[in-house]
Amino acid sequence: METKAIQHLYSRVGFGILPNDIPSLSGLKKEDVVAQLFSKSREADPLKIDLAELDDFIDNDSRQKLSRAIRQELRKKSRQKIKDYNSAWISRLVTTDQQLREKMVLFWANVFVCRDNHIFHVQQYNNTLRKHALGHLGDFLKAVAKEPAMSKYLNNRQNVKEKPNENFARELMELFTLGEGHYSEYDIKEAARAFTGWSFRPNGEFFLRQKKHDTGVKVFLGKSGNFDGNAIIDIILQQKQCARFICEKVYRYFVNPRVNQQHLNEMVAVFYPKYNIEKLMEHILLSDWFYEDENIGAKIKSPMELLVGIQRIVPLTFAKEKQLLYLQRTMGQVLLYPPNVAGWKQDRNWIDSNTLLFRMKLPSVLLNDTVINVDQKGDFEDSFEKYYADSRKRARKLDVEKDWTIFDLEFLALNRDEIRESLIRGKIDGDTLIFLDTLTNLDPKEYLVQLMSIPEYQLC
Amino acid sequence: MKRREFIQRSSLASGTLLVPNFLKAVESSVLGGANHKRVVVIQLSGGNDGLNTLIPYTNDIYYRSRPQLAVKSNDLIKITDTLGFHSQLKPLMRLYDKGYLAILNNVGYPNPDRSHFRSTDIWHTASGSDEYLTSGWMGRYIESHGQKPYNAIEIDDSLSLMLKGENMNGIATKNAKLLHNNMNTPYFKKILNQQTDQHLSEHNLGYLYKTMIEARSSAKYIYETSKTNPSKKQYPDNPFGKQLKTTAEFINSRLDTQMYYVSMGGFDTHANQVNTQSRLLHIYSDAVETFVQDLDDNGTLENTLILTFSEFGRRVQENASRGTDHGAANNVFLIGKNLKKPGFFNSGPNLNDLDANNDLKYDIDFRSIYATILSNWLGVEQKSILRTSFDTLDFV
Numbered sequence: 001m002e003t004k005a006i007q008h009l010y011s012r013v014g015f016g017i018l019p020n021d022i023p024s025l026s027g028l029k030k031e032d033v034v035a036q037l038f039s040k041s042r043e044a045d046p047l048k049i050d051l052a053e054l055d056d057f058i059d060n061d062s063r064q065k066l067s068r069a070i071r072q073e074l075r076k077k078s079r080q081k082i083k084d085y086n087s088a089w090i091s092r093l094v095t096t097d098q099q100l101r102e103k104m105v106l107f108w109a110n111v112f113v114c115r116d117n118h119i120f121h122v123q124q125y126n127n128t129l130r131k132h133a134l135g136h137l138g139d140f141l142k143a144v145a146k147e148p149a150m151s152k153y154l155n156n157r158q159n160v161k162e163k164p165n166e167n168f169a170r171e172l173m174e175l176f177t178l179g180e181g182h183y184s185e186y187d188i189k190e191a192a193r194a195f196t197g198w199s200f201r202p203n204g205e206f207f208l209r210q211k212k213h214d215t216g217v218k219v220f221l222g223k224s225g226n227f228d229g230n231a232i233i234d235i236i237l238q239q240k241q242c243a244r245f246i247c248e249k250v251y252r253y254f255v256n257p258r259v260n261q262q263h264l265n266e267m268v269a270v271f272y273p274k275y276n277i278e279k280l281m282e283h284i285l286l287s288d289w290f291y292e293d294e295n296i297g298a299k300i301k302s303p304m305e306l307l308v309g310i311q312r313i314v315p316l317t318f319a320k321e322k323q324l325l326y327l328q329r330t331m332g333q334v335l336l337y338p339p340n341v342a343g344w345k346q347d348r349n350w351i352d353s354n355t356l357l358f359r360m361k362l363p364s365v366l367l368n369d370t371v372i373n374v375d376q377k378g379d380f381e382d383s384f385e386k387y388y389a390d391s392r393k394r395a396r397k398l399d400v401e402k403d404w405t406i407f408d409l410e411f412l413a414l415n416r417d418e419i420r421e422s423l424i425r426g427k428i429d430g431d432t433l434i435f436l437d438t439l440t441n442l443d444p445k446e447y448l449v450q451l452m453s454i455p456e457y458q459l460c
Numbered sequence: 461m462k463r464r465e466f467i468q469r470s471s472l473a474s475g476t477l478l479v480p481n482f483l484k485a486v487e488s489s490v491l492g493g494a495n496h497k498r499v500v501v502i503q504l505s506g507g508n509d510g511l512n513t514l515i516p517y518t519n520d521i522y523y524r525s526r527p528q529l530a531v532k533s534n535d536l537i538k539i540t541d542t543l544g545f546h547s548q549l550k551p552l553m554r555l556y557d558k559g560y561l562a563i564l565n566n567v568g569y570p571n572p573d574r575s576h577f578r579s580t581d582i583w584h585t586a587s588g589s590d591e592y593l594t595s596g597w598m599g600r601y602i603e604s605h606g607q608k609p610y611n612a613i614e615i616d617d618s619l620s621l622m623l624k625g626e627n628m629n630g631i632a633t634k635n636a637k638l639l640h641n642n643m644n645t646p647y648f649k650k651i652l653n654q655q656t657d658q659h660l661s662e663h664n665l666g667y668l669y670k671t672m673i674e675a676r677s678s679a680k681y682i683y684e685t686s687k688t689n690p691s692k693k694q695y696p697d698n699p700f701g702k703q704l705k706t707t708a709e710f711i712n713s714r715l716d717t718q719m720y721y722v723s724m725g726g727f728d729t730h731a732n733q734v735n736t737q738s739r740l741l742h743i744y745s746d747a748v749e750t751f752v753q754d755l756d757d758n759g760t761l762e763n764t765l766i767l768t769f770s771e772f773g774r775r776v777q778e779n780a781s782r783g784t785d786h787g788a789a790n791n792v793f794l795i796g797k798n799l800k801k802p803g804f805f806n807s808g809p810n811l812n813d814l815d816a817n818n819d820l821k822y823d824i825d826f827r828s829i830y831a832t833i834l835s836n837w838l839g840v841e842q843k844s845i846l847r848t849s850f851d852t853l854d855f856v
Binding site for chain 2: 257332384
């Protein structure tokens with residue numbers, strides 16, 4: 001397999017590949033390279049952080065007996081732990097060998113968008129994404145629908161026979177499976193009835209509140225029966241539109257933000273009706289079109305792809321978790337804190353004058369100790385002082401420890417062009433190329449930072 | 461159709477957002493001029509308690525619902541038989557007396573969302589509560605009527621959804637010099653000075669270069685136009701005062717900017733609301749009064765309309781922590797010299813008729829306010845920006 005193709009593959013289903021990993025792959029056929037990606041991602045490896053001090057929070061029996069003050073304290077700790085989980089997730093992305101699976105998790109987290117402040121439920125949700133990331137869409141949807149975090153986020157907990165709450169049913173169809181215009185308001189009402197009584201215990205287990213569940217006949221997407229939530233999901237999956245909807249998201253994320261209808265049709269034919277996610281991904285990665293020039297460097301990196309991509313070459317340790325959050329906020333993507341149920345808009349929506357400037361400065365901020373003077377926005381919940389707290393320490397440096405070992409091993413032996421090709425595969429602006437050629441006196445580390453600072457590095 | 465609109469539309473229609481000779485276009489002179497009307501939008505972020513801002517001091521339900529928090533009738537500035545300003549709003553009272561202030565009560569939208577994030581999104585994008593838009597109303601305005609990022613400026617370091625369009629965005633800065641310097645580090649200079657226009661047609665790569673070039677020229681324009689115009693007014697020494705001072709400097713420099721956005725934080729008063737809100741209202745009204753005088757002294761108040769909103773109001777019933785929780789409809793302030801109907805635009809909230817959540821119902825859809833600003837104030841067609849037509853109101 002060609003080096004350029006391998007690099008492209010790894011930048012899309014992962015966060016890039018290091019130069020020394022290429023020779024062992026370039027002798028292989030595409031089929032074998034792709035097979036290796038899948039085999040590395042075979043088993044889902046749950047991401048867990050230490051939550052022992054919060055165990056009372058999820059004990060089904062003792063939880064009710066906790067005093068208000070203690071519960072408040074637990075909630076506060078829980079919010080802190082979510083920030084820890086955010087860091088842990090990013091570390092996972094930086095260090096994982098399961099690039100494909102973890103990239104899929106990131107993808108799905110922006111399809112089945114969810115946000116919660118209960119760390120156990122957040123962790124459980126995240127690992128459900130991980131478990132099903134390459135599985136079957138039907139199992140996946142049914143698991144997501146039973147997750148406490150989702151149940152809270154889209155008010156399914158409040159969805160009871162006497163007074164159905166349509167929020168989950170609506171977003172299930174509009175944002176998770178079919179897209180607007182492929183169901184009626186009536187379908188939403190009937191689907192909501194089928195999900196009534198779906199609830200969970202403090203420890204995160206799903207359970208059905210029998211008395212709150214509507215067992216009556218529902219008419220949904222032209223079918224009628226005593227449907228429950230699972231049956232609703234099965235009927236949704238019978239719609240070819242569901243396959244098309246998901247395939248389009250996959251295409252935009254992994255292939256090109258501009259959709260080629262012919263490729264999309266091909267994907268739908270593979271995905272429907274079995275909805276095997278692994279088979280779908282395999283089809284894409286084995287296709288010729290995935291590697292065509294028009295798809296190479298066509299996508300604007302998400303802040304996470306940017307941040308993790310840099311760290312896979314130069315791993316960083318943030319002394320202050322807050323600063324890692326600051327970077328995510330300023331670039332507009334804080335993991336576990338999506339803006340709303342529609343998720344991040346991605347591609348060009350990551351970019352405006354301010355974020356682009358910041359993104360291009362990021363490599364020198366992280367790797368060269370450049371001062372940053374961009375304040376983050378305060379939170380809605382902040383006091384007046386806290387809201388503006390940031391603005392008092394205008395210029396600051398990040399407290400990060402840089403580990404150049406990988407870079408030294410992987411890049412020192414390379415010449416300029418090889419370093420460049422390893423980092424950037426898409427077209428490089430001619431004038432910028434000329435500029436890069438003038439950078440002859442830089443040491444390799446400085447050259448790396450300069451390369452990461454050109455607009456082309458924003459693409460993958 | 462104006463020539464500028466025509467050019468804008470035809471270029472959109474042909475699908476070539478990246479016109480050749482792009483650099484020349486960027487460097488070319490600024491259209492529009494000093495006569496342009498502008499709007500300044502201030503968000504009281506966190507959800508200001510409107511009921512304790514404009515107090516229905518004769519209402520029994522108000523006093524019954526808020527045994528700890530209600531403002532006593534002898535501790536406020538009475539303006540009508542039923543409503544009074546919070547005592548910290550004296551500066552606002554003076555604007556009211558001059559006829560510079562209009563108060564719109566019960567502003568909201570159908571099926572209100574009580575999440576800060578979501579409700580702010582709704583206000584920023586001018587969407588319904590059941591739709592998720594990717595662009596803000598100011599962003600869409602500059603997309604169809606402006607040309608440059610600086611046509612809409614947020615006084616902050618990062619850009620909010622309100623100023624994001626589909627293919628073009630506003631720009632955020634609270635310090636024009638700093639932004640300008642950031643864009644002119646030796647490295648950026650080198651990269652950008654190298655640029656000829658031949659590669660800008662590449663899809664996303666062209667977009668990045670275009671954004672950078674525009675950002676740089678916007679930063680330069682804002683800085684160079686405003687640097688010679690430091691405000692002579694003494695603003696209150698706090699970050700919000702500073703934001704408004706910067707806004708005034710931009711406006712008084714006659715920047716070709718039709719929309720400004722300033723967000724003031726701290727209003728999420730779930731606990732111990734009384735002192736917190738007093739202080740915030742003081743900071744707000746004090747700074748706003750100075751701002752208005754500053755504009756008036758410089759002859760720019762005439763063409764400026766200042767809108768103050770919160771993403772939601774707060775619950776009528778106080779909570780157990782001497783605070784209030786997230787509510788729904790709220791009051792909105794409009795400040796300007798050309799108000800058609802200064803004072804109270806409509807009557808205060810009806811506490812006898814609350815929604816299912818026991819929150820205030822809305823009488824005025826906030827999108828009608830946007831529609832009015834767009835059609836009656838800025839003189840542009842509202843539909844292309846708001847996507848549907850809303851009734852306009854008779855305030856400007």
